[in-house]
Amino acid sequence: MNPNLASLHPYPFEKLAQLKQGITPPHDKAPIVLSIGEPSHPTPHFIQEALLAHSQGLGIYPTTKGIIELRLAIAEWLAQRYAIPVAALDPDSHVLPVSGTREALFSFAQCVVDASAAVKPVVVMPNPFYQIYEGAALLAGADTYFVNTTEATGYLPDFASVPDSVWQRCQLLYICSPGNPSGAVMSQQQQQTLLNLAEQHDFIIASDECYSELYDDEAQPPVGLLQTAYAMGNTAFKRCVVFHSLSKRSNAPGLRSGFVAGDADILRQYFQYRTYQGCAMPLPTQHASIKAWQDERHVIDNRRLYREKFTAFISILSEACPVNQPPASFYVWLKTPFSDTEFARQLFAHENLTVLPGSFLSREFNGINPGANHVRIALVAPLDACIKSAHRIKNFLNIL
Template identity: 55%
Template sequence: MNPDLNKLQPYPFEKLAELKAAVSPASDKSHIALSIGEPKHLPPQFVIETLKDNLHKLANYPATKGVPELRQAISQWLERRFKLKPESLDPERHVLPVIGTREALFAFVQAIIDRQQKAPLVMCPNPFYQIYEGAALLAGAEPHFLNCQAENSYIPDFEQVAAEQWERCQLLFICTPGNPTGSVMSSEQLQKLIKLADQYDFIIASDECYSELYFDEENPPPGLLQACAEMGRHDYKRCVVFHSLSKRSNLPGLRSGFVAGDAEVMAQFLRYRTYHGCAMALPNQIASITAWNDEEHVLLNRKAYQEKFSAVLEILDGKLDVKKPDAGFYLWPNVQGCDKDFAQRLFAEQHITVLPGQFLARDSQGVNPGSGHIRMALVAPLDECIVAAKRIVDFVSK
């Protein structure tokens, strides 16, 4: 067996299940799950109908590169959404559809890391999506964690990274809007990273899966390709972005997303994926085209989340140390104590499941930046979110 498998830590939800198993929940209260970031809003009906109308295409092998119409729809969406130069993205060279970004994030690291280089580093935010860490370890690289804490608005302090660490860096993961903090990096911050990538010759992989869940319709979160365009960098050199229909369109089960950016990197990633055998089924591709071409359902989705955030934050105001995030669908409260104890007691007394923050982070520079926080995913229906908020107020008041 690959010995690096022994370096992988249990997934956060395995740790959570063990934590919950040690107690019994209140039997007089219905369970409310705020732990898993799985959208619960209804998928767009027109996407489902398109999927049903094309099921006969399951008789055909799909191409790894996807159908041209899907790559074209993705390119046009990126240009509209991130104000890119018209036709600056070549669907043939800059875009690849993927079976959800989870598998793509993992596969990308395997394709990128040069094991012949001494002690390669994969840098990522801390807390983080655990795929970054596992992918780095199985690619023969060392994960290097950059703490995201309140004093830096939950954005990594890249100024504290030493030159020798940048020199070892082959890949930098960023997540904007962040999971779990919801913090958004500015275009100026992204441009500084692009300059660092040029200076030290590494690739930036920007996980932007929460980019369409925001609160100000006039100021959507910027993206890495947008920062490139603002620099006049229309080849997107050393920059790659990951997007998905899971959160944007409430289609986590469709397993549909894309990777886009630097054409040279994408060509090599396509070569890897051809051997990897990750081709999206044709009915899913055709359904995805309809989703990327429509914004009305995305706007309605945002409004539903905005309503939940407004209601929940009004109830929690003054009772829990929590602020509205920049974007995303998570709250990241400071519980002023042990997050594991808080989550376990909340489950036992109020039958609410939240995720301890320390399960999403690693000890780095003497601290675990997730400790003392919990992650609350406002994915349940509005009425359940309101009930949960009221129960949490009752819990903390005791």
């Protein structure tokens, strides 16, 4: 067996199941689960119809690179969304379809990390983080270095605290903007600083942008890494790879459809890796994805639904505790009055409401666990369930 398997941590939801073990919640309260970021808004009908209309494609082996129509649709969406000239994005060399960001974020590290380097490589990532980053780094044979995100830093990674000795060993940097779990958004200036560091120390930036289309202010969409690179004059997107998905944007997590885009030299080698990995996107999924990337109306409506839930949830809960709406994502990153694990356990026991302890999403680093005394609440349930959840948390806090 791969010896690095022994270094993997249990997944957050495995820990959550153990935390809830032995508790019988009240039977008079229907269960509400807000622990997992699984969108529950309906998948648009036109995506489902396109999937069915091309079902004959199930009889054909798909290619790893995907059909040109899909890559062209993605390139055009990127250009429109991030104010990049469409001519600067070659659908043949700058875009590669993937089966959702999860598998791509993991497999990318297996491709780009050189574990045979004279000095053991480091993969840098925010803390808290999407646990795929950590698992990908460990199984690629690298050390991990966590960059804490705290209230003092606006829940953004404190990259200024990373010593040069770490940057010198860094081969890959994961960033996530909008962030999971806080919804904090990196500025273009912050991304420029990272791109300069990548140039200086020769590492790759993998930008997880799967929450990029869930933002509060229609006039201020989150900036993307390719957008920042192009604005800096890095028109070839050197050392930049972005990861996008239809899961959150189009409420289609089961479609398993996304893409990576950026540095053509990196993607050429990642494409070669993927031809062996064997994860080509089925043709019906590709055709449904084309329709999804070409339509913005459903995405605008999706944001409206989340705004309604944030407004209602925060209006109720703010009567009992401080709570803020993030600039993006569908998460509330709530501070707890005592241990986050005990808060989540008691909330389930008293209110039959499941949230995720923040410490399950982070590691203790430099003397602190930045996820401690927080819980992540995913406002993915219908509006009425989110309203009920706010009342239940309010009642729970009032009892305390």
